[in-house]
Amino acid sequence: MIDLLAQADTAVDGLKAVGAGLGYGLAAIGPGVGIGLVVGNAITAMARQPESAGMVRTTMFLGIAFTEALALIGFVVFILLNFA
Amino acid sequence: MNEKLAERFFSTRKNVDLNLEPERGIVADMLRRGIKIAPLWLLFVLLIWGTDGVASAAYGIALVFANFVAAAALLTWAGRISPAALMFAALGGFILRLAALTVAVIAASKIGVFEPAPLGITIIVSHLGLLVWETRYVSLSLAYPGLGPTHLAQKKCKEMK
Numbered sequence: 001m002i003d004l005l006a007q008a009d010t011a012v013d014g015l016k017a018v019g020a021g022l023g024y025g026l027a028a029i030g031p032g033v034g035i036g037l038v039v040g041n042a043i044t045a046m047a048r049q050p051e052s053a054g055m056v057r058t059t060m061f062l063g064i065a066f067t068e069a070l071a072l073i074g075f076v077v078f079i080l081l082n083f084a
Numbered sequence: 085m086n087e088k089l090a091e092r093f094f095s096t097r098k099n100v101d102l103n104l105e106p107e108r109g110i111v112a113d114m115l116r117r118g119i120k121i122a123p124l125w126l127l128f129v130l131l132i133w134g135t136d137g138v139a140s141a142a143y144g145i146a147l148v149f150a151n152f153v154a155a156a157a158l159l160t161w162a163g164r165i166s167p168a169a170l171m172f173a174a175l176g177g178f179i180l181r182l183a184a185l186t187v188a189v190i191a192a193s194k195i196g197v198f199e200p201a202p203l204g205i206t207i208i209v210s211h212l213g214l215l216v217w218e219t220r221y222v223s224l225s226l227a228y229p230g231l232g233p234t235h236l237a238q239k240k241c242k243e244m245k
Contacts (some may be wrong), residue, residue: 004203015115024186028182031178031241032178032179035174035175035178036171036174036175038174039171039172039174039175040168041118042170043167043170046167047167057105057106057107057159058106058107058222059111060159060174061106061110061155061156061159062108062215062218062219062222063177063209064155064159064174064178065152065155065215066215068155068178068181068211069180069208069211069212070152071182072207072208072211073185073208074117074213075182075185075189075207076204076205076207076208077204077206078186079189079200079203079204080194080200080201080204082200083193083198083200084200
């Protein structure tokens with residue numbers, strides 16, 4: 001009985017690690033798409049108006065950083081599930 | 085604001101480069117603000133989580149700073165090459181930086197003083213906090229694409245004093 005409980009406990013730990021990894025991966029998909037959209041549109045804007053490249057790059061950099069915050073939230077959930 | 089001072093400041097080669105590569109200026113300004121506010125945050129963490137929490141929070145702040153610096157360095161470097169390189173650096177850099185963050189946190193978790201909660205909270209709070217704070221000082225004009233002229237001139241005034 002004790003062996004069975006120990007096995008179940010190990011299985012729960014394993015599933016928790018799998019869940020954390022899957023959650024982190026899924027949380028990175030959205031920001032990946034978002035960063036692609038931000039940079040793609042920034043490049044279009046720079047191609048249309050090269051003189052505004054500096055302004056567009058400022059917006060692009062801040063946009064990337066804000067989008068990346070979503071992935072960081074997934075990353076923190078991964079940390080908490082795995083190590084807390 | 086001293087307009088002559090601002091004009092002289094912007095006429096230097098260094099600031100022409102900063103205007104062409106706004107990421108560098110923005111991140112340098114963010115780090116300056118972050119270093120100023122970090123002790124307050126660490127004090128707050130000390131009151132809640134103790135010394136282990138402070139060590140983890142300090143590590144979290146260092147990770148966020150490194151993440152910003154790496155992002156700016158990659159984008160600045162790629163921006164000099166071509167738009168395609170910029171796209172590659174933005175998406176490849178995103179994956180690389182997430183992988184580096186994961187490796188850094190897993191490596192730190194082997195150390196005895198590791199506390200996941202203050203580390204995680206610090207990462208989110210410092211990343212978002214610095215970004216939101218910086219948006220107040222960013223200028224979106226053709227003349228000054230990075231930091232706003234008023235803010236840069238103030239910084240230069242303080243340096244000259």
